[in-house]
Amino acid sequence: MTDLNADYAAAGFGGRLAFGTRPALLIVDVVMAYLDRASPLYAGVEHALASNERLVDAARAAGVPVIFTNVVYEPGGIDGGQFFRKVPALKAFERGSPQGAFPVTLQPLSGELVVSKQYPSAFFGTSLASTLHAAGIDTLLITGFSTSGCVRASALDALCHGFAPFVVREACGDRDVRPHEQNLFDMAAKMAEVVSEGEAVNLMRSTR
Amino acid sequence: MTDLNADYAAAGFGGRLAFGTRPALLIVDVVMAYLDRASPLYAGVEHALASNERLVDAARAAGVPVIFTNVVYEPGGIDGGQFFRKVPALKAFERGSPQGAFPVTLQPLSGELVVSKQYPSAFFGTSLASTLHAAGIDTLLITGFSTSGCVRASALDALCHGFAPFVVREACGDRDVRPHEQNLFDMAAKMAEVVSEGEAVNLMRSTR
Amino acid sequence: MTDLNADYAAAGFGGRLAFGTRPALLIVDVVMAYLDRASPLYAGVEHALASNERLVDAARAAGVPVIFTNVVYEPGGIDGGQFFRKVPALKAFERGSPQGAFPVTLQPLSGELVVSKQYPSAFFGTSLASTLHAAGIDTLLITGFSTSGCVRASALDALCHGFAPFVVREACGDRDVRPHEQNLFDMAAKMAEVVSEGEAVNLMRSTR
Amino acid sequence: MTDLNADYAAAGFGGRLAFGTRPALLIVDVVMAYLDRASPLYAGVEHALASNERLVDAARAAGVPVIFTNVVYEPGGIDGGQFFRKVPALKAFERGSPQGAFPVTLQPLSGELVVSKQYPSAFFGTSLASTLHAAGIDTLLITGFSTSGCVRASALDALCHGFAPFVVREACGDRDVRPHEQNLFDMAAKMAEVVSEGEAVNLMRSTR
Secondary structure (H helix, E strand, C coil), X not given: CCCHHHHHHHHCCCCCCCCCCCEEEEEECCCHHHCCCCCCCCCCCHHHHHHHHHHHHHHHHHCCCEEEEEECECHHHCCCHHHHHHCHHHHHHECCCHHHCCCCCCCCCCCCEEEEECCCCCCCCCCHHHHHHHCCCCEEEEEEECHHHHXXXXXXXXXXXXXXXXXXXXXXXXXXXXXXXXXXXXXXXXXXXXXXXXXXXXXXXXXX | CCCHHHHHHHHCCCCCCCCCCCEEEEEECCCHHHCCCCCXXXXXXXXXXXXXXXXXXXXXXXXXXXXEEEECECHHHCCCHHHHHHCHHHHHHECCCHHHCCCCCCCCCCCCEEEEECCCCCCCCXXXXXXXXXXXXXXXXXXXXXXXXXXXXXXXXXHHCCCEEEEEEEEEECCCHHHHHHHHHHHHHHCCEEECHHHHHHHHHCCC | CCCHHHHHHHHCCCCXXXXXXXXXXXXXXXXXXXXCCCCCCCCCCHHHHHHHHHHHHHHHHHCCCEEEEEECECHHHCCCHHHHHHCHHXXXXXXXXXXXXXXXXXXXXXXXXXXXXXXXXXXXXXXHHHHHHHCCCCEEEEEEECHHHHHHHXXXXXXXXXXXXXXXXXXXXXXXXXXXXXXXXXXXXXXXXXXXXXXXXXXXHCCC | CCCHHHHHHHHCCCCCCCCXXXXXXXXXXXXXXXCCCCCCCCCCCHHHHHHHHHHHHHHHHHCCCEEEEEECECHHHXXXXXXXXXXXXXXXXXXXXXXXXXXXXXXXXXXXXXXXECCCCCCCCCCHHHHHHXXXXXXXXXXXXXXHHHHXXXXXXXXXCCCEEEEEEEEEECCCHHHHHHHHHHHHHHCCEEECHHHHHHHHHCCC
């Protein structure tokens, strides 16, 4: 079969985005639904949680702002629109559900922004793009769950809103390695830089 | 390996969206760049073009509105933002380029809307959602190129904006069958119904 | 001086929007900041509160959905962007402030949606348009505070998102009658129908 | 009657926005419909056109990017939604209409962006915010027609998208001085800095 990387490069995909001067770390939906073995959405992504813990430490040490997202619906999903109909699993995120909580090892600090959303993208139906632009942020390191869902949607919208998205491979996770890898491929080709945790830490350190 | 379909269904993905009462057919970027063998973006998707031709005939016969999108940038991509930097191939869509033209066999009729966009989604940075909502459209049959790029981005945004997206399998295409199939899988799981051309034709006929 | 109404009509403003078949009542920022005499934002709009109370009763009786908005910022306004800088009074809406609370006489019922926003428009940076479109809502009766601020911004965005906005005169209020009246004039000319409370009640009753 | 300026200042409106380091000049709908005496939309705003001519010269001399907007609808306003229904005068902006043309004295140069829109705001249903953010623009000098319509809508959305909006008094115009002045008052209170042409020129010169 054709080598996909070579084929895409020849076609003019996979250009390089520059890492800007004011990054932030965007942690998408790292919540108990994906980490609790009793949850239908449990994805076996403890390794990615650990990566997020290290990235948050590095961001805070470097003075890089950290933003967390979660998913919150009113009872019955009255604010969930067609997405709530398409994915019955989303009832795990009705307000107050323990599956919507952040893990004890990855909690927002006072002064760190939590953006509650109803759709896959961290930007759709939220004021996040405005907050970031008003703060002069130009680059986003993006992590979280799931790679094929909310991470990809957020990376695409980050690009569209004018940010340079850098998706951190080890800090993303999905319930199966196939959609994880395939979506990292698509993102690298068309919407984001895909970097390792080590590269991400170095990029944050080099900001100051 | 795990059966992905069974695994996803057990987790609560892949719910069913209802086909509404007022559909439209949204044809995403069926332009020469993907059909001209001399183009770097040529994708070998003549079969999907033929499917689009049949679907357009069926839509017009059933009185279902047809909307076309294309991609248009000002010279140098000054309105292309980070996307134009990430995908150098997009210079094929600078205003006036023959690669941005619709094929002779799939031309908009007078009175059919053409939405020119700068980003993957037919909705991002366009007034398409407003046009469709003001017209009472509730459901979108979505086709075009490429499955992993602008089709998927448009299907996701359609869902987020409150439409029921129905992606027509044979009428979408990509430069490689792997991202084509993988993205149809992701769409069916999380953001759209994936239907055959025959089902799409029947759904349009049943509207009246 | 020129009669403004005649002049605008001759120029082609002030067309009529049709009241649709599925309305909702959108109550914008009817919160204590405008009703508590100790608040810097106190606007002397008790009469408009009373009108909202009657409209909510009529909506519930007619089965018309009621949506409430409020304004909520994280401490320091980190999610308030440029708007928080422009209007220092907005610190009244930091999370948990009593000035951001709904009055005891106009409380959302269980199952009624509350949309928390950071900008004037009920639609900007929220998922409200998606929620309403997915529910098939086509028309919005709009009330609240202030006429020249969040009511007008919401009416304009309602129009832009494809809804027919009907602003209820007596149920809107501002800290001074001049901007109240001038903004009702602008809205009637360019973006909304302006109706009386009685007309609004009749329109809701006629829906069923 | 109460002095509005003192009353609003005491309430906490009218804070000051800082002029950033990367401004652009946004010229909203300076087109023949408002300048041609035969047009129903003619507004007697030749003085504001002259101010725009001087501002464009100053911007180009200072290396400040200039962006023009116009309004363009497909025949019948099929992409005009509820706005086209509300304002019958908008048929002046069907594609190809001479009333939608820029005046000979205020033409975009090659390489200057023209954003075609369907709604009052320069940002609604366009990719302008993305273009500006990707280019690092943080501040907008805003001019054009009409003050109470597209200028105000654009100023509000500029604020909401994270830009600092500076509206240039003499370079805006409306068909009547009353809505012109009242809307400048509202903008200064809640969404923008209102500056004179001289201040605007000095701000642009000081950028370099």
